[in-house]
Amino acid sequence: MNAVTRVAGAPMIPDSAPFTAPQRAWLNGFLAGLYANAAPASALAPPAPAEDFPWHDPAIELDERLTLAEGRAPARRLMAAMAQLDCGQCGYLCKTYAEALAEGRETSAGLCVPGGKATQRALKALMAEAPKPVAAPAATPAAAPRAMQARFVSATRLTGEASAKDVRHVVIDLDGTGLVYEPGDSLGITARHDPALVAATITALGASGEESVPTPAGPQPLREAFSAVLDIARPLDRTLDLLAGAARDPAEAAALRRLSDGDDGAEPADADLLDLLEAFPSARPSLVDLCASLPALKPRLYSIASSPLADPGRVHLCVGVVAATRRGRARDGIASCHLAYRSEPGALISASVTTSHFRLPTDSAVPIIMIGPGTGIAPFRAFLQHRAATRAKGRAWLFFGDQRSASDFLFGDELVAWQRDGSLSRLSLAWSRDSASKTYVQHRMAEEAADLWRWLQDGAHIYVCGDASRMAKDVDGALRQVAISEGGMDADAARNWIVGLARQNRYQRDVY
Numbered sequence: 001m002n003a004v005t006r007v008a009g010a011p012m013i014p015d016s017a018p019f020t021a022p023q024r025a026w027l028n029g030f031l032a033g034l035y036a037n038a039a040p041a042s043a044l045a046p047p048a049p050a051e052d053f054p055w056h057d058p059a060i061e062l063d064e065r066l067t068l069a070e071g072r073a074p075a076r077r078l079m080a081a082m083a084q085l086d087c088g089q090c091g092y093l094c095k096t097y098a099e100a101l102a103e104g105r106e107t108s109a110g111l112c113v114p115g116g117k118a119t120q121r122a123l124k125a126l127m128a129e130a131p132k133p134v135a136a137p138a139a140t141p142a143a144a145p146r147a148m149q150a151r152f153v154s155a156t157r158l159t160g161e162a163s164a165k166d167v168r169h170v171v172i173d174l175d176g177t178g179l180v181y182e183p184g185d186s187l188g189i190t191a192r193h194d195p196a197l198v199a200a201t202i203t204a205l206g207a208s209g210e211e212s213v214p215t216p217a218g219p220q221p222l223r224e225a226f227s228a229v230l231d232i233a234r235p236l237d238r239t240l241d242l243l244a245g246a247a248r249d250p251a252e253a254a255a256l257r258r259l260s261d262g263d264d265g266a267e268p269a270d271a272d273l274l275d276l277l278e279a280f281p282s283a284r285p286s287l288v289d290l291c292a293s294l295p296a297l298k299p300r301l302y303s304i305a306s307s308p309l310a311d312p313g314r315v316h317l318c319v320g321v322v323a324a325t326r327r328g329r330a331r332d333g334i335a336s337c338h339l340a341y342r343s344e345p346g347a348l349i350s351a352s353v354t355t356s357h358f359r360l361p362t363d364s365a366v367p368i369i370m371i372g373p374g375t376g377i378a379p380f381r382a383f384l385q386h387r388a389a390t391r392a393k394g395r396a397w398l399f400f401g402d403q404r405s406a407s408d409f410l411f412g413d414e415l416v417a418w419q420r421d422g423s424l425s426r427l428s429l430a431w432s433r434d435s436a437s438k439t440y441v442q443h444r445m446a447e448e449a450a451d452l453w454r455w456l457q458d459g460a461h462i463y464v465c466g467d468a469s470r471m472a473k474d475v476d477g478a479l480r481q482v483a484i485s486e487g488g489m490d491a492d493a494a495r496n497w498i499v500g501l502a503r504q505n506r507y508q509r510d511v512y
Contacts, residue, residue, distance in 0.1 A: 055080040056094065057495065058473050059480070062118055074130040075102035081122035083114035087468040087511045091298060101127060108236040108295075110262070114469040117262035120237070124261065145188055145352035147299070148177035152343040153314065160407030166321040167375060167410060168340050169305075172349055175313050179351065183307050183382035184358035184510070187315055188299030190350040191338035193233065197274060198226045204277035205287065213291040222287060230294040232273040233334055237262075239293040243276060246285035256280060268327065275327065300335035301354060303465060303510055305378035305411075307386035315351075318378040318410060358463065358510045364392035367460040369452065371475055373401040373430070373441050376466025377410050379510055383463075384415075388423040396423065397455065399441045401430030441471070442478040453486035461506045468511035479507075 053076070055065035062081065069080035079098035086093045090111035092100060100106035101123065109123035153171040172187070181187070202209045202222060209223035217229050226232050237260045244256035256276075258266040268275045273294070276283070285293075306316035321340045322333025332341075343349065360383055361368065370380040377400055387396060398415065402408035408431075409415075418424040428448060432438040445452060456462070464475050476498070483494035501507035 053079065053095070056084050057476075057499075058084045059476050060084070062115075062122060066122065073102075074126070075099045078102055078123060078126055081115070081119050081126060082112050083119060083468065085114050085468040085472060085509070085511050087114060088301065089113040089468075089512060102130070104132075108238055110237040117264065120262040145299075145354050146179070147188070147190060147350050147352040148174075148179055149348040150174050150177050150179070150315075150351040152339070152347045152349045153345060155319070155340050155343065158318070158410050162404070163407035164403060165374075165408065166323070166340065167408075168317075168319045168321060168336075169411075170302075170317040170319050170339050171311075172315050172317070172351060173313065174315055174351075177351070179315075179353050181304055181308060181315060181353045182355075183304070183360060183386045184356045184379055185304050186301040186354040186356055186510075187304055187317060188301050188352040188354055189335045189339065190228075190297065190299045190352075191335040192228045193226060193297075193334060194332050194337065194342075195227070197232070197272075197332075198223060201226055201232055201274045201277065204274055205284070205290075207287060211287055213287050215291060216296045222291075225291060229297055230291060231297045232294065234295065235271070235273050235276060236293065236295055239273070239290070240276070242285050242289055242293045243280060243283040246289075247280055247283035249280075249282040252280040252282050256283060270326065272331075274329075297334075299350075299352060300333075301512070302335075303358075303376075303378040303382075305381045307382050307389060309389035310385040316381075318375045318381070320375045356510065357505075358465075358508050359505075360386065361394070361461050363394075364390060365394045367395040367397070367455050367458055369397045369399075369455055369460050369462040370465075371399040371441055371445070371463065372465040373399075373471060374408075374466055375410070376464075376471070376510075379465050380463070381411050381414065384418050384423055388418060388421070392423070395425040395455070395460075397426040397428070397460075398424055399428045399430070399444055401432065401439070401441045401444070403431065403433040405429070405431045405434055440474065442474040445475070445478040446481060449482045449486050452482050456482075456501075459506075461508070462501070463508050463510070465510040466512075472509060472511045 055068040056079070057065075060068070065080040065084070066077070069077045075098045078101050079095050082094035082097060084094055090097050090113070092111075097106065097111065101109065109127065110120045112119045112123075151173040153173050155168040155170045158167045158169050159165050207222055209221065211222045212219050213222050213225050215225045215229040220229055240256050240260035244253045244260065247253035247256060255266070259271070268279050271279070302317045302319060304315055305318045306314070319336050319339055321336045323337060324331045358379060364387065368383070370383065372378070372380045380398055384396065384398075400410075400415070402410065415424060415427060419427050428441075428444045430439045430441045430444045432440055462479070464472055466472065479498060480491070480494040483489045483497050484491065487494070487497070489497060498507060
């Protein structure tokens with residue numbers, strides 16, 4: 001019988017064991033991760049069997065995901081149509097959004113931002129096929145994170161003047177709020193809409209702004225409802241359906257229905273409420289019905305970029321300012337522009353802490369691999385601050401990328417200093433505009449595949465933060481290639497290996 005050896009505290013499968021090389025690699029990685037955070041044997045209990053969601057993989061195309069879910073319950077088929085990123089932009093996870101649609105607790109099929117029109121069309125088709133849900137007693141809603149009035153300190157520009165981006169280092173004082181956080185958590189900022197947008201929307205409705213309208217917070221004057229309670233920047237498909245039903249012009253009604261259905265080429269694309277009112281002047285439902293169709297203004301979540309050990313009583317953010325011109329009108333990101341342009345030092349900011357699954361290993365000796373291009377650097381600055389403050393023993397490797405090294409190296413001085421003092425063992429940088437060939441973090445991962453594989457075989461935890469629609473998929477694909485090229489796996493084995501890492505909490509993503 002083959003003896004199992006032990007390396008750095010974890011048992012290892014010997015080469016003479018009756019397993020193929022890919023099987024040995026998977027087992028050794030599993031054992032390394034298990035023993036990195038092992039509980040005493042007496043504390044271990046058989047895990048409950050987990051329901052299998054084979055479609056819950058962002059690298060699988062929509063049609064294949066739907067095929068994998070055939071024959072499952074309606075909620076699972078709806079889940080398969082989601083983008084599978086659990087990014088939280090819809091206010092749910094993929095699974096819980098699907099369940100809310102299936103049970104009738106949610107009526108909008110257009111909330112999956114990364115899935116876009118393709119997901120919206122698939123959801124509507126599936127909902128049309130399924131029997132209408134039987135109304136059930138309303139469940140008690142989960143308690144929302146506690147929002148408190150914190151004080152704005154500063155929003156310093158991180159990017160250089162030559163950068164195509166405006167990224168701010170935001171600092172907020174939590175003194176007296178009772179809010180506490182850990183590295184990996186997010187801060188929710190509930191900001192007011194741009195007053196100019198509110199005024200123009202009220203004018204387009206032919207209203208005064210003083211009309212009383214229903215809102216989730218109770219009756220409000222229209223101006224206050226549009227300013228602070230209802231989201232006029234992101235109308236839902238139910239708002240489009242309402243406008244279509246109210247339109248006196250048949251052509252406008254048809255165009256609104258095409259928008260609601262997510263048809264390719266339907267205009268105006270990415271419309272806010274003002275766009276719709278200007279494009280379809282015959283569509284004027286009652287103010288009461290219009291406000292009832294709009295979603296509540298939700299907090300914008302930002303990954304926290306600080307450790308409470310490094311700056312007690314304050315929280316830091318890394319905020320990309322969203323500002324663009326579309327159809328001749330300036331479009332401002334609600335929270336990012338509020339923080340960057342409309343907040344003065346000392347101003348009150350409505351803030352809440354959202355606890356995350358995104359956590360450092362409990363054993364600081366466990367190696368970590370962090371992949372966070374652009375503003376995805378935020379939680380990793382928090383991780384590194386925390387590890388420096390606690391003198392963590394384990395190795396840390398960061399993959400960071402952006403457009404240009406001279407203007408977009410966010411927190412560059414700090415990262416170099418952490419590398420110098422050993423808090424950061426390795427720093428791999430990717431600049432997409434510094435040469436003719438664009439280099440992204442997934443390219444650096446491919447170049448470093450052998451070392452990445454060795455770290456993972458040593459039990460490393462891997463973390464990904466940033467763009468959900470492109471970067472997260474590319475990084476996931478790069479990890480699979482590492483398993484194939486270095487671990488000798490085929491595509492199916494590589495997928496199962498990734499799933500195994502995630503189930504051990506060794507592969508965590510904070511994507512948006």
